[in-house]
Amino acid sequence: MADVLAVPLHATHKHDASDNYLTNPRGLKSWLTTVDHKRIGIMYLWAILAAFLIGGVFALLVRIELLTPKTTIMSAETYNKMFSLHGAVMVFLFIIPSIPAALGNFALPLMLGAKDVAFPRLNLLSYYIYVVGAILGITAMVGGGIDTGWTFYTPYSSTTGGAVSLMTFAAFVLGFSSIFTGINFIATIHKLRAPGMTWYQMPLFCWSMYATAVIQVLATPVLGITLLLLIMERTFHIGIFDPKLGGDPVLFQHFFWFYSHPAVYIMIVPGMAIISELIPTFSKKSIFGYKAIGFSSIAIALLGFLVWGHHMFVAGQSQLASTLFSFLTFFVAIPSGVKVFNWLATMYRGSISLETPMLYAISFLLLFSIGGLTGLFLGMMSVDIHLHDTYFVVAHFHYVMMGGTVIAFLGGLHYWWPKMFGRMYNENLGRIACALIFVGFNATFLPQFVLGSRGMPRRYYNYLEQFQPLHQFSTFGSWILGLGLFMVAGNLLASLRKPYDAPRNPWGGRTFEWETQSPPITHNFDFDPVLKHGPYDYRPEKLPPRPGVLSPARPAGGHS
Amino acid sequence: MSHDTTHAERAHGGPKIYTLVLVALLILTFITVGASYVKLGSGMANVILALGIATVKGSLVGLFFMHLRYDKPLNALVLLVSLFMLGLFLLSCYTDFETRDPLEPARLKAPVAAPAPAAAHGAH
Amino acid sequence: MSESALTAPAPRAPEHSGHDSTLQHHFATHEQQFDASKIGMWLFLGTEILLFGGLFVGYGLMQAAHSEAFVAAHHHLDKRLGFLNTVVLLVSSWTMVMAVHSASKDRRKATVRYLIATLACAAIFLCVKYFEYGHKFHEGLLPGMYYSHKGDAVPNQFIFFSFYFMMTGLHALHILGGMVAMSWVLRKAVRGEFSSTWYTPVDLVGLYWHLVDLIWIYLFPLLYLIS
Ligand SMILES: [Cu+2]
Numbered sequence: 078m079a080d081v082l083a084v085p086l087h088a089t090h091k092h093d094a095s096d097n098y099l100t101n102p103r104g105l106k107s108w109l110t111t112v113d114h115k116r117i118g119i120m121y122l123w124a125i126l127a128a129f130l131i132g133g134v135f136a137l138l139v140r141i142e143l144l145t146p147k148t149t150i151m152s153a154e155t156y157n158k159m160f161s162l163h164g165a166v167m168v169f170l171f172i173i174p175s176i177p178a179a180l181g182n183f184a185l186p187l188m189l190g191a192k193d194v195a196f197p198r199l200n201l202l203s204y205y206i207y208v209v210g211a212i213l214g215i216t217a218m219v220g221g222g223i224d225t226g227w228t229f230y231t232p233y234s235s236t237t238g239g240a241v242s243l244m245t246f247a248a249f250v251l252g253f254s255s256i257f258t259g260i261n262f263i264a265t266i267h268k269l270r271a272p273g274m275t276w277y278q279m280p281l282f283c284w285s286m287y288a289t290a291v292i293q294v295l296a297t298p299v300l301g302i303t304l305l306l307l308i309m310e311r312t313f314h315i316g317i318f319d320p321k322l323g324g325d326p327v328l329f330q331h332f333f334w335f336y337s338h339p340a341v342y343i344m345i346v347p348g349m350a351i352i353s354e355l356i357p358t359f360s361k362k363s364i365f366g367y368k369a370i371g372f373s374s375i376a377i378a379l380l381g382f383l384v385w386g387h388h389m390f391v392a393g394q395s396q397l398a399s400t401l402f403s404f405l406t407f408f409v410a411i412p413s414g415v416k417v418f419n420w421l422a423t424m425y426r427g428s429i430s431l432e433t434p435m436l437y438a439i440s441f442l443l444l445f446s447i448g449g450l451t452g453l454f455l456g457m458m459s460v461d462i463h464l465h466d467t468y469f470v471v472a473h474f475h476y477v478m479m480g481g482t483v484i485a486f487l488g489g490l491h492y493w494w495p496k497m498f499g500r501m502y503n504e505n506l507g508r509i510a511c512a513l514i515f516v517g518f519n520a521t522f523l524p525q526f527v528l529g530s531r532g533m534p535r536r537y538y539n540y541l542e543q544f545q546p547l548h549q550f551s552t553f554g555s556w557i558l559g560l561g562l563f564m565v566a567g568n569l570l571a572s573l574r575k576p577y578d579a580p581r582n583p584w585g586g587r588t589f590e591w592e593t594q595s596p597p598i599t600h601n602f603d604f605d606p607v608l609k610h611g612p613y614d615y616r617p618e619k620l621p622p623r624p625g626v627l628s629p630a631r632p633a634g635g636h637s
Numbered sequence: 638m639s640h641d642t643t644h645a646e647r648a649h650g651g652p653k654i655y656t657l658v659l660v661a662l663l664i665l666t667f668i669t670v671g672a673s674y675v676k677l678g679s680g681m682a683n684v685i686l687a688l689g690i691a692t693v694k695g696s697l698v699g700l701f702f703m704h705l706r707y708d709k710p711l712n713a714l715v716l717l718v719s720l721f722m723l724g725l726f727l728l729s730c731y732t733d734f735e736t737r738d739p740l741e742p743a744r745l746k747a748p749v750a751a752p753a754p755a756a757a758h759g760a761h
Numbered sequence: 762m763s764e765s766a767l768t769a770p771a772p773r774a775p776e777h778s779g780h781d782s783t784l785q786h787h788f789a790t791h792e793q794q795f796d797a798s799k800i801g802m803w804l805f806l807g808t809e810i811l812l813f814g815g816l817f818v819g820y821g822l823m824q825a826a827h828s829e830a831f832v833a834a835h836h837h838l839d840k841r842l843g844f845l846n847t848v849v850l851l852v853s854s855w856t857m858v859m860a861v862h863s864a865s866k867d868r869r870k871a872t873v874r875y876l877i878a879t880l881a882c883a884a885i886f887l888c889v890k891y892f893e894y895g896h897k898f899h900e901g902l903l904p905g906m907y908y909s910h911k912g913d914a915v916p917n918q919f920i921f922f923s924f925y926f927m928m929t930g931l932h933a934l935h936i937l938g939g940m941v942a943m944s945w946v947l948r949k950a951v952r953g954e955f956s957s958t959w960y961t962p963v964d965l966v967g968l969y970w971h972l973v974d975l976i977w978i979y980l981f982p983l984l985y986l987i988s
Contacts, residue, residue: 191787192786192787193786193787195787195797195801196797196798196801197785197787199801256805256808259804260801260804260805260808261801263800263804264797264800264801264804265797267711267796267797267800268793268796268797268800269787269788269793269797294804294807294808295718295719295722295807295808295811296811297808298808298809298810298811298812298814298815299726299811299812299814299815301812301815302811302812302813302814302815302816303815305927306815306816306819306927309904309905309923309927310905313904313905313906313907313923314905314906315904315905315919315920315923315924315927316823316905316917316919316920316923317819317823317920317923322905322920323826323827323917323920324823324920325734325822325826327733328730328819328822331726331729331730331733332815332818332819335726382722382725383725385729386729386733393737394733394737395732395733395734395735395736395737395738396736396738397732397733397736398729398732398733398736401732600786650858650862651862652859652862655855655858655859655862656855658855659851659852659854659855662851662854663848663851666844666847666848666851669981669982669986670840670844670986673840673982673985673986683986683987684987687982687983687986687987688979688982688983690982691978691979691981691982694978695975695978695979698854698971698974698975698978699971699975701858702854702855702857702858702967702971702974703967703968703971703972708799709796711800711803712799712800712803715800715803715804715806715807716803716806716807716810718807719806719807719808719810719811719814720810722811722814723810723811723814723817723818726814726815726818727814727817727818727821730818730822731821731822731825734822734825734826
């Protein structure tokens with residue numbers, strides 16, 4: 078026992094669960110002025126879920142419009158705005174802050190054994206900047222909308238009407254919220270790890286968050302200046318992107334993708350972060366290849382900066398540049414592959430329990446693999462010329478963004494929900510919802526690969542009759558997907574009406590957050606967090622004696 | 638606690654060094670301005686010289702005024718990585734610009750005359 | 762970290778964990794807190810470099826595409842005023858670093874004096890910029906479609922002025938921001954809140970100020986001295 082935590086054993090609850098960060102102190106004002114990372118994480122969570130709802134409704138409407146080859150429910154102009162807003166809301170208001178700012182804010186300091194992030198007030202500021210950016214974005218939506226797509230390509234975006242300037246300004250503001258989160262996480266990981274925790278004893282979630290934060294800090298400012306330049310081009314016609322004035326529209330794409338390709342990793346690396354926690358916890362086995370997974374996150378972050386030109390193969394980029402970018406793109410597949418194989422090796426001969434979070438993790442492995450591998454098709458120049466701007470691209474990035482990040486986000490949400498709110502949700506409903514989402518997702522997006530390879534261009538309002546069956550299939554799939562997501566919402570929200578019933582460690586996790594009470598007290602730990610064992614140490618002799626929850630059937634693999 | 642000493646140790650440099658650095662910076666500024674009046678072969682040579690001097694000045698500011706010389710190396714690493722990313726960005730864009738097919742509209746040195754289709758053969 | 766702060770189940774009392782009001786509750790030592798603030802500031806400076814960097818890249822590529830126009834346009838700038846502002850900023854960097862040094866040595870009066878000197882330099886810089894801008898406005902040397910200067914031998918000079926105004930304008934905004942931050946630090950210094958144990962705000966504002974100077978060190982030759 079000397080080896081286990083220095084802390085109260087789980088039997089002796091010093092604090093009653095009703096004294097926790099959610100209730101102490103009470104009152105709206107105490108929430109709005111809080112500097113507690115957990116509360117800020119929760120406020121971010123509600124905000125991004127609202128954004129997800131808005132973006133999701135746009136998506137469903139777009140899919141309904143595509144039920145027929147001609148007009149179904151909306152005009153072409155409305156349709157253009159609808160898919161642009163779907164993209165902009167999902168990218169800037171939902172996915173980018175989803176895992177880092179909501180779940181990461183809550184979990185990262187807990188996992189490090191810290192009492193808060195390094196700069197709590199900056200954290201709160203980041204939240205309010207997000208809110209301001211969201212309000213600006215909604216104003217832009219109501220006051221004219223945008224029809225440029227979320228990428229704002231010039232010269233169309235510098236000449237079209239609508240609220241493009243306001244929307245780009247909103248994205249500019251949101252960028253600062255992302256930067257501040259990134260700065261906070263880097264400083265926190267460098268300076269606030271619990272005594273005794275070396276870099277190699279951090280949970281892998283923290284490695285991935287670190288990699289994400291590096292991208293956020295290095296890439297986002299370039300997006301900021303890009304959007305400012307676009308606003309300047311629209312208001313002053315400064316002549317940098319407009320060919321009529323001597324500018325270069327392809328330069329805009331360079332600027333945009335210098336941020337936005339790495340931004341893909343701001344979205345997916347946090348997803349990988351969660352998977353790296355779920356798989357060992359629910360396999361009751363030490364992670365295979367700890368260092369390989371940790372460093373592959375850093376490798377993805379850095380390689381991600383070298384490949385942005387693969388979005389511009391048919392945009393007029395020089396052949397030499399295209400060749401280089403295509404060549405480099407293949408390298409990004411290596412660290413991603415390293416991770417997938419290490420996760421699989423972790424599961425191999427583990428005692429896997431299929432609780433809801435683990436079901437999401439397994440869905441992630443399947444869907445992300447499809448998303449990642451189809452990315453290689455698109456990274457190859459010759460193939461891309463055929464597939465560029467078709468539904469194949471749409472299917473590819475939805476497999477990565479939704480099949481990867483959103484699925485991982487849902488897995489993480491179910492994983493930490495008992496810790497966040499102190500309640501267990503209905504496990505069976507959770508599993509059914511996960512299955513519905515998996516089926517609905519594939520039904521929505523698998524047909525789009527076929528559509529795309531047959532030549533259906535993305536963003537089109539009308540299409541050829543021959544594409545209709547697949548489009549209809551996809552739309553029906555989106556309804557299943559929507560149903561699954563509403564079930565998740567219902568299941569999780571219903572649990573909040575119950576009294577606190579979550580134990581400290583419902584899943585048998587080995588990281589710090591499972592050693593404090595659920596929900597944690599305001600100062601996080603009711604004991605001195607000092608590291609006594611590695612984050613995935615499932616050797617039986619190291620486990621606390623807790624019958625029923627954690628009883629590894631057999632010795633776990635021997636990777637420690 | 639022992640923070641007094643750790644803090645005092647950090648505060649390296651000192652007025653003498655700072656003043657010397659300032660003098661060096663002022664002299665270098667004079668040299669840049671002076672050099673801009675002299676034509677050094679091609680225009681490129683002047684630009685390289687001016688930017689070279691700026692880099693020396695920048696390094697002096699970073700090393701002494703910003704204490705990078707005395708700090709933990711992590712801070713300098715942040716600076717260097719940012720500069721590296723910037724260099725990468727510039728270099729990649731420049732590679733594209735310089736190797737594009739010169740007939741593409743985006744490469745034309747003058748504005749495309751009419752708002753007609755961008756492929757207009759930019760005669761100017 | 763004191764025992765009481767860790768074990769007390771009391772509601773959080775931000776920033777006041779017992780005896781030392783300058784040590785925030787989630788840090789164990791002043792050194793840890795100082796290092797964290799410093800790395801945070803450097804990361805922020807990194808983002809500033811990349812923000813301005815985007816403009817530098819745009820400038821470089823447009824300069825390559827329209828080099829005659831850029832060379833012709835830069836003759837409208839007054840090298841002497843640019844030089845004057847460079848000297849002013851360099852001196853202000855020196856006064857700033859002296860302010861930091863004085864704060865670290867508990868010399869409150871000197872800190873205040875150097876901070877005021879830095880603020881004065883910043884004000885001079887902005888005054889000079891104001892006269893420069895006024896002159897450009899008068900001549901119609903304005904960005905983009907507002908460019909109305911007559912009798913140009915070389916076309917497209919408006920692109921140079923687009924960049925001139927964006928780069929110097931963004932830089933001037935940073936100077937203004939720096940002045941606000943410095944006034945805040947000055948107020949703290951006057952009240953004697955700093956000591957050799959804790960003078961982090963002076964140090965961080967100093968770093969920021971040097972970066973603003975550093976950016977100008979590049980802007981000056983690029984805008985005023987190209988040929
Ligand atoms: Cu990409």
